Amino acid sequence: xxxxxxxxxxxxxxxxxxxxxxxxxxxxxxxxxxxxxxxxxxxxxxxxxxxxxxxxxxxxxxxxxxxxxxxxxxxxxxxxxxxxxxxxxxxxxxxxxxxxxxxxxxxxxxxxxxxxxxxxxxxxxxxxxxxxxxxxxxxxxxxxxxxxxxxxxxxxxxxxxxxxxxxxxxxxxxxxxxxxxxxxxxxxxxxxxxxxxxxxxxxxxxxxxxxxxxxxxxxxxxxxxxxxxxxxxxxxxxxxxxxxxxxxxxxxxxxxxxxxxxxxxxxxxxx
Numbered sequence: 001x002x003x004x005x006x007x008x009x010x011x012x013x014x015x016x017x018x019x020x021x022x023x024x025x026x027x028x029x030x031x032x033x034x035x036x037x038x039x040x041x042x043x044x045x046x047x048x049x050x051x052x053x054x055x056x057x058x059x060x061x062x063x064x065x066x067x068x069x070x071x072x073x074x075x076x077x078x079x080x081x082x083x084x085x086x087x088x089x090x091x092x093x094x095x096x097x098x099x100x101x102x103x104x105x106x107x108x109x110x111x112x113x114x115x116x117x118x119x120x121x122x123x124x125x126x127x128x129x130x131x132x133x134x135x136x137x138x139x140x141x142x143x144x145x146x147x148x149x150x151x152x153x154x155x156x157x158x159x160x161x162x163x164x165x166x167x168x169x170x171x172x173x174x175x176x177x178x179x180x181x182x183x184x185x186x187x188x189x190x191x192x193x194x195x196x197x198x199x200x201x202x203x204x205x206x207x208x209x210x211x212x213x214x215x216x217x218x219x220x221x222x223x224x225x226x227x228x229x230x231x232x233x234x235x236x237x238x239x240x241x242x243x244x245x246x247x248x249x250x251x252x253x254x255x256x257x258x259x260x261x262x263x264x265x266x267x268x269x270x271x
Contacts, residue, residue, distance in 0.1 A: 026088060026134070026222060026224070027067075027088040027090055027091050027222075028088075028090055028208075028220050028222065029090050029220065030188065030208035030209075030210055030218065030219075030220045031090070031190075031206070031208055031220065031222055032068065032088070032090040032091050032094050033094075033182070033188060034180065034188050034190045034208055035067070035068065035091075036068055036070075036094065037180035037182070037188060038178070038180060038190070039070060040070065041070055041074070042070045042071050042074075042128070043252075045252045045253075046128060046252050047071060047074070048252075049252040049253070049254065049266070050071060050126045050128055050159060051075065051078075051080075052254065053124060053126065053157065053159050053268075054075060054080050054082065054124065054126070055080075057123050057124035057157075058123055059081070059122065059123045059124075060081045060082065060083055060107075060122060061075075061080065061081065061082040061083070061122060061123075061124045061125070061126065062082070062083050062084065062122040062124070062125045062126075062151065063082060063083070063084040063125070063126050063127070063128075064084070064085060064113050064116070064125065064127055064131075064148070065085075065086055065087070065113065065127065065129075065131040066084030066085065066086050066095065066108070067086055067088075067091045067095070067129070067131075068091050068094040068095045068098060069084070069095045069098055069099065069108075071126070071128050071129075072084045072095075072106065072108070073095075073098060073099065073102065073104070073106075076099075076104050076106045077102065077104065082106060083106060083107040083108065084106070084107075084108050085108060085109045085110060085111045085116065086108075086110060087110065087111065087112045087113070088110075089110060092108070092109075092110040095108060096108070113144050113147055113148075114140075114143050114144060114147055116147065116151065118147075118150045118151060120151075121151060121152060121153040121156070122151055122152060122153065122156060123152070123153050123155070123156045123157070124156060124157050124158075124159070125148055125151060125152060125156070125157070125158045125159070126158075126159045126160075127148070127158070127159070127160040127161070128161060129161075130161050130162055130163045130226075130264060132144065132160055132162060132227075133162055133163045133226045133227045133228070133229075134224070134225070134226060134227075135227065136201050136225045136226070136227045141227070141237060142237060142240065142241065145237055145238060145240075145241035146241050146242070148160075148241070149241045149242045149243060149271060152271040153271070154271055155270065155271060156270070156271050157268060157269065157270050157271075158243070158267070158268075158269040158271075159266065159267070159268055159269075160266070160267050160269065161251065161252075161264055161265065161266045161267070162227075162229050162234050162264070162265055162267070163202075163226055163227075163228050163229065163263060163264060164228060164229050164230075164231075164261075164262060164263055164264065164265055165200060165228045165229065165230055166261045166262065166263045167202070167226075167228055167263035167264065168194070168202070168263075169192065169194040169202060169204045169226075170192065170194045171194065172194045172195065172196055172197070173193070173194070173195075173196075174193070174194070175191055175192070175193050176191070176192055176193075177189060177190055177191035177192065178190055182210070185212075186210055186211060186212055186217065187210075187211050187212070187213075188208065188209070188210050188211075189207075189208070189209045189210075189211065190206065190207070190208055191206070191207045191208075191209070192204050192205065192206045192207070193205040193206075193207075197228070200227065200228045200229070200230060201225050201226070201227060201228070202225065202226045202227075202228050203223065203224065203225045203226075204223075204224045204225075204226075205221070205222075205223055205224075206221070206222045206223070206224060207219065207220070207221050207222075208220045208221075208222070229265075231260070234265070234267060235248070235267075238267060238269050242271065243269040243270060243271060244270060244271065245269070245270040246267060246268075246269050246270075247267070247268040247269075248265055248266075248267060249265070249266040249267070249268060250262060250265075250266070251263075251264040251265065251266060252264075252266065
């Protein structure tokens, strides 16, 4: 009986997070700190892939959902004109701190994608880190793609990567984790529990714990979901958004086409 009650409580908590989830709940303080400790820089193959498009672009480039700037900041340091924004106040504040520490001042701001005004247009928009997959509601996905389309000049390009149905957080129902030491000598632990995939939505329960050698000092719980795309599903949505040319590319290799069971596909979309 106790085991059944425990399972019911876990299910209720996860369901409650899913029902009450708003953008404000994602990427809080400990998550942001762990993100920078765990992924301080972009993977070289991904960075060079998106950089190759930026090097060919004219005018400023836009990176929506830029997080703490692991793509944006080194690109600015290289001399590229790139702007970015993020909805998470924690991510945005850390981005500003890092820019100040590096003595750079790119145009960055805090905002939700759908609320960005269409007064300024771009010839190139990049959306790395499969960021678009955190949008799981179909209407929200369509509005987001329409907004990205509207922010482009005619002939402009959107470069976006998505997770496919072959992508996995980890083994469903099994807690996994890792830890990093913080600058002040504490330990920051991330634990995650992949939950059953339903209707191509992959949920995960994340727990972040800041601790010293003997005590937990702070805990944050976050519930994430990722939209996993079926073959050609994103193609249809991009066409509906108005893109006239859509090219499917193997993950971070501009010279290759994706294989049938790749876990990531990149789209080069022209307005």
